[in-house]
Amino acid sequence: MSRREPIRPPPDGTWLRAVLDAMVEAVLVVDQGGRIALTNRALDALTSEDVRGKRAKNVIKNERLREAMRDARKKARATEVEIEASVRGRMRVFHASISPLPKRTGAVAVLHDVTPLKDADRMRRDFVANASHELRTPLTSIRGFAETLVDGALADVTTSTRFLDAILRQTKRLQRLAEDLALLARAESSEExxxxxxxxxxxxxxxxxxxxxxxxxxxxxxxxxxxxxxxxxxxxxxxxxxxxxxxxxxxxxxxxxxxxxxxxxxxxxxxxxxxxxxxxxxxxxxxxxxxxxxxxxxxxxxxxxxxxxxxxxxxxxxxxxxxxxxxxxxxxxxxxxxxxxxxxxxxxxxxxxx
Ligand SMILES: Nc1ncnc2c1ncn2[C@@H]1O[C@H](COP(=O)(O)OP(=O)(O)O)[C@@H](O)[C@H]1O
Ligand SMILES: [Mg+2]
CATH class of the missing domain: 3.30.565.10 (Histidine kinase-like ATPase, C-terminal domain)
Structure with a gap:
């Protein structure tokens, strides 16, 4: 039975380079002495200068990330931190996983840009807050008028007509809101x-x-x-x-x-x-x-x-x-x-x- 030999990665590290550069996440490796030994393309895109060979503590401005890298290097401790950093004048949020390299030879940080997720989450929360506010306003007023009617205003025809009219108006408003929300949901869905x-x-x-x-x-x-x-x-x-x-x-x-x-x-x-x-x-x-x-x-x-x-x-x-x-x-x-x-x-x- 003939079996094909598995292709082995070439020893020159070209595969490793290609794999690292294909990653969406930014990768930063520091050696035992705290110098930056390796970066990938995604990381280079975040920095304005070439950081390789420089001391990590001089390059990494975020204190939590700096400490996490030191702990990984010196105490072989793995950590996850969420950090905020300004990239070309815009604040971005990164989820960073920091791991020690074997035998205390250094540490690696993998940074995942979660800004779009955070933005989407904030937009969703704003939307729910706005929608509930829009619902609450007419509901409060409907309840107020209805309670006044129950409490005796019903006896007076002029007043009760006015109140019922107000209730009807607010009900129509709620109906419009429900219709518009449904239309918006359909307009925004990219699946349909x-x-x-x-x-x-x-x-x-x-x-x-x-x-x-x-x-x-x-x-x-x-x-x-x-x-x-x-x-x-x-x-x-x-x-x-x-x-x-x-x-x-x-x-x-x-x-x-x-x-x-x-x-x-x-x-x-x-x-x-x-x-x-x-x-x-x-x-x-x-x-x-x-x-x-x-x-x-x-x-x-x-x-x-x-x-x-x-x-x-x-x-x-x-x-x-x-x-x-x-x-x-x-x-x-x-x-x-x-x-x-x-x-x-x-x-x-x-x-x-x-
Ligand atoms: N033709 C217009 N002339 C003046 N203001 C307008 C006009 N169209 C829209 N607007 C303004 O834009 C806002 C948003 O419009 P829209 O999203 O249709 O909400 P709505 O009509 O429910 O208030 C309106 O509240 C109004 O202030
Ligand atoms: Mg309108």
């Missing part, structure tokens, strides 16, 4: 594929205008479509495009003055299909332009939150951003305070057939 097809943006806009016409009329706002006579095709998901447009047009109506106009403009620009929603309402100050796309972010708390029937959830633009990005498009805002706002969405046009 967003199938794209070729659609005429004019048709999407017409659907949205028809659906929102009653809301606009109620607020004395006129909706106008500006589009070429020929189809403006985009490679996108029809449902997502209509959701995006609905959120933008709803915002434009909400922030318009009575007798205002909201324009939905559509055009093909080079390789992109462009959708624009413009209003002449109160506008958005520049310092909020980036933040309005964050979850739960609202500009004018006092005016938009609370009692109003159209008080938003602050999730609309976050949903817009996620959906647009999942269609490989972009969304931007331009606005002059007091003179209105314009939201522009760009999607790809179907590639021209040869």
């Amino acid at each position: 594929a967003l199938p794209s097809g070729i659609l005429d943006l004019r048709a999407s806009a017409r659907h949205v205008i028809t659906a929102l016409e009653p809301f606009a009329t109620e607020r004395g706002v006129r909706l106008r479509l500006e589009a070429p006579t020929r189809a403006v095709r985009a490679e996108a998901n029809g449902e997502a495009v209509e959701q995006v447009l609905t959120n933008l047009v709803e915002n434009a109506i909400k922030h318009s003055k009575p007798r205002g106009h909201v324009v939905i403009a559509i055009q093909g620009v080079a390789r992109r299909a462009r959708l624009e929603v413009r209003d002449r309402g109160r506008g958005i100050a520049p310092e909020h332009h980036q933040r309005i796309f964050e979850r739960f972010y609202r500009v004018d708390e006092g005016r938009t939150r609370g009692e109003s029937t159209t008080a938003g959830t602050g999730l609309g633009l976050a949903i817009v951003k996620h959906l647009v990005e999942r269609m490989h498009g972009t969304v931007t805002v331009t606005s002059t305070l007091g003179r209105g706002a314009s939201f522009r969405v760009e999607l790809s046009r179907p590639s021209l057939r040869a």
Whole structure:
């Protein structure tokens, strides 16, 4: 029976080098005397200078890591520490495993950058805190009104009508929140594929205008479509495009003055299909332009939150951003305070057939 000989690593250490350099984790080896004997590519990327041959205690700025390396070297003690370090001006968090080398010949540290995990964890905690706050506010008010009714206010028809009305308003707000949270979860999930097809943006806009016409009329706002006579095709998901447009047009109506106009403009620009929603309402100050796309972010708390029937959830633009990005498009805002706002969405046009 013939058996193939296993391939042995070449004695020159080229394999070891390749393996170390292929690692995502940064590796640092110090010798018995505390000098840096070996580093890999990931570690070199963290330092601005070549640290090999230098004394570890002069190079490692983090005290806990320095001590852990010394203990591993001198007392053969293995440890795990979490350290924070500034890398090119940005704070990063590393999980470091420090182990002694055999026969007290030195120590090795393996550093794993856990900053993205930490960031995701913080975002998740912020989200839960925000969501529970948004739930608590209307619930507290519903409970307050209901208790007052039970305690006797029910006898007075005028008061009880007013209270029941308030309860209904807050219930609607909770319903909007539940709906928006579900939409956001779907928009953010990258697992569920967003199938794209070729659609005429004019048709999407017409659907949205028809659906929102009653809301606009109620607020004395006129909706106008500006589009070429020929189809403006985009490679996108029809449902997502209509959701995006609905959120933008709803915002434009909400922030318009009575007798205002909201324009939905559509055009093909080079390789992109462009959708624009413009209003002449109160506008958005520049310092909020980036933040309005964050979850739960609202500009004018006092005016938009609370009692109003159209008080938003602050999730609309976050949903817009996620959906647009999942269609490989972009969304931007331009606005002059007091003179209105314009939201522009760009999607790809179907590639021209040869
Ligand atoms: N067309 C607009 N004009 C003025 N402000 C706007 C407009 N669209 C959005 N905003 C601001 O951006 C914030 C976030 O919008 P959005 O995410 O849709 O949340 P919501 O509409 O639920 O408040 C709004 O609270 C509002 O302050
Ligand atoms: Mg909104």
